[in-house]
Amino acid sequence: MKHELDTFFNPKSVAIIGASRHPKKFGRVIFENFLRTEFKGKVFAVNPKGESILGERCYKTLSEIKENIDLAVVVIPAEHVPQSIKECTKKGVRSCIVISAGFSEIGNLKGEEEILKAKGKMRIIGPNVIGIYDAYSKVDTIFNPPHRQSRPEKGSIGFISQSGAFGASMMDWASAEGIGLSRFISIGNRIDVDEIDLLDYLMKDNQTKAIAIYLEGTRRGSELFKKLKEAVKKKPVIIIKAGQTTEGSHAASSHTGSLAGEAEVYSGVFKQAGAIEVKEIEDLFNISKALAFQPLPKGNRIHVITNGGGFGVLATDALIKNKLKLSELSQDTIEKIKDSKDVPNYAVIKNPMDLVGDATSARYKAAIGAVLEDKNVDGIIVTVLFQLALMESNVVDVIINADRKSDKPIIICSAGGAYTSVHKKILEESGIPTYNTPEQAAKAMKA
């Protein structure tokens, strides 16, 4: 059976109420999103002016459209929204995203009451949202033009954000890093659909392997707790709670009008429910991507493999600080690596294992293969410095193939510029999480 919210993500037909000819208008960007992508449903522009937009027919009113509408996207001034909602209800629209701002966040509670009164059975996301980006169905109500904000590739992280702008810049960054998303939803003033409803949707969604949440506060504490408990049985949930300090809480309350509440209470709820709380925004996706793709380690014994001694030292520090252990290789494994024709006698076969600056991909292959097979090792962190003249690009294949054969987590640490980024992006797109710093890599392994 389909989820009640499924028409938000897989609508057969969409109406953009407030579609516009003007290139900078949000309604224009959103309408264009649906036209230029592989979105498979039908799209209708609605605007009282009725002039054609981008060569497509524009309907003066919703009722002019003969087909059923699964999803309406409302992008018109706040004062006209309640009337528009009435028309949606009359038309039998199933789900509705209200992009328009100018409601409770500036004290206009009446507008929201009117919407709620008019909505009937229709479900509403918003108002005051950037909406939905679904990497699979290509539902995309993000009104930032794509040349300014890239859309992430298809991936496995489902992302719920209480702040639209925060969500948008995270998506842009994820996209640049090669991190894929399944679906993104900004919940804004959430007069109807909230984080708990969406948690329920994403936990049942096959394309989502990990759920990331940016939360300022909730209105339904005990339901959130119950739903989190249920969700973490199916997939990991990673949360960043804004308003961790008293001052931050006050700022949050002027932002989305939500009462942020005591940070400790939230932390306790997340912990008890089994969700992972992160404190820094870069950890939100860094940890989500590791959990979405890599198997969990069976223990805490981690091996570090590197071609740069300094990174070996830093990775060791980072592992210990994250309360992980350095694995000790069996004598068999050590001999196997030392006997390999690809590993010279000046390589340091310890933990960290320093394959030294002239390491080739063959040397990595011999080392990674043997270490992954060792039963004293639960996971590995591989540092690759692509800057070194003898490091070959096909080390990427070596790592991807090792990952496919092994049920232990592999995490990559690699820092650099353009040349390095190309290689990291290929790894990311193959489900192997990469990090700029040993600290980030160790945090991900810890999670």
Added chain:
Amino acid sequence: MKHELDTFFNPKSVAIIGASRHPKKFGRVIFENFLRTEFKGKVFAVNPKGESILGERCYKTLSEIKENIDLAVVVIPAEHVPQSIKECTKKGVRSCIVISAGFSEIGNLKGEEEILKAKGKMRIIGPNVIGIYDAYSKVDTIFNPPHRQSRPEKGSIGFISQSGAFGASMMDWASAEGIGLSRFISIGNRIDVDEIDLLDYLMKDNQTKAIAIYLEGTRRGSELFKKLKEAVKKKPVIIIKAGQTTEGSHAASSHTGSLAGEAEVYSGVFKQAGAIEVKEIEDLFNISKALAFQPLPKGNRIHVITNGGGFGVLATDALIKNKLKLSELSQDTIEKIKDSKDVPNYAVIKNPMDLVGDATSARYKAAIGAVLEDKNVDGIIVTVLFQLALMESNVVDVIINADRKSDKPIIICSAGGAYTSVHKKILEESGIPTYNTPEQAAKAMKA
């Protein structure tokens, strides 16, 4: 008077001993570095084969060269290095970088003793180093090809690294981020010139405004303390100490053969000397760049300006966690901003100040100008989300002009992909530090 080490950085003539025709050899990459850049001195290739390299004459021996040599770069197998050092001394070479590895780091102490015996008055950096990159003079002995590892632009951070590979990947990353360096030096096995000598050089160097150091351990603890104390009077010194844990210390001792020692002892020394110790590698340059360019705040009252409410909340949290305070604007300033024709009534004129999602550069100009003039404000963090459709590129000019007029520090927080990066790079190149996350921005402000 010129510094004793100046011939390393500004040599009139350089000999590459072990220059090679083979494209992958380090000696070839280094020789090519000097040919392709604006290096103004003379460069000589030395190789017993004597075949011309890249169309340039190659000398069979150092003594064949008639001119004086200021700097020799030695890139030959370890066993031949002592003999080569003797020839350098005989020729009267002033300074020498020994790139070659295969010395104390693999137990070959004898080789290093022979070098020391042969060196006379000549100063030596190395062995086992990646050497020097000087963004101004273009001395560049980095043997990673430039298509794999970019060289940073001219800038104000002087960077000493005990690990060559770590240094190289940091330079590559810095370059991609638009962070400029003055000079980079890897010190490797440091049988002669060490971190203390170079600290002395960089603290007297006009192009260096902040000094960043990656250190695994020192051999001259009390001298390091004294020199740090002297250096911080002239410019900020930011240090990351690898081997912070016992396990990390052991790893460091197999890496550069240095005894890492107790982390607490080092932390105490750094603190007492007035240097800033960072614990994560990304903080090394993130904090250095803020200190290199921005004035120090006169107090701890910081204002946050944003066009995305979520970032305002996160920045508030980050400031408070870093023990900074939210500044409170005077009534005059608030009225000035509210009265501005560029600021609409739905903007939130508090701290954080939310100029909201449709903010233009004019709105930023009005807000930044007034806030900087308020005597209750010691510094500002400006969040700019470039993804939003109405945000104009020239907000970059607004920020740069405000920075030039003000003696208060301005720090930017902006996260995103390609479009955002272009704008951030312009800001970086104009001396305005930019950060991906509010946490990083707050840490930099704190420092």
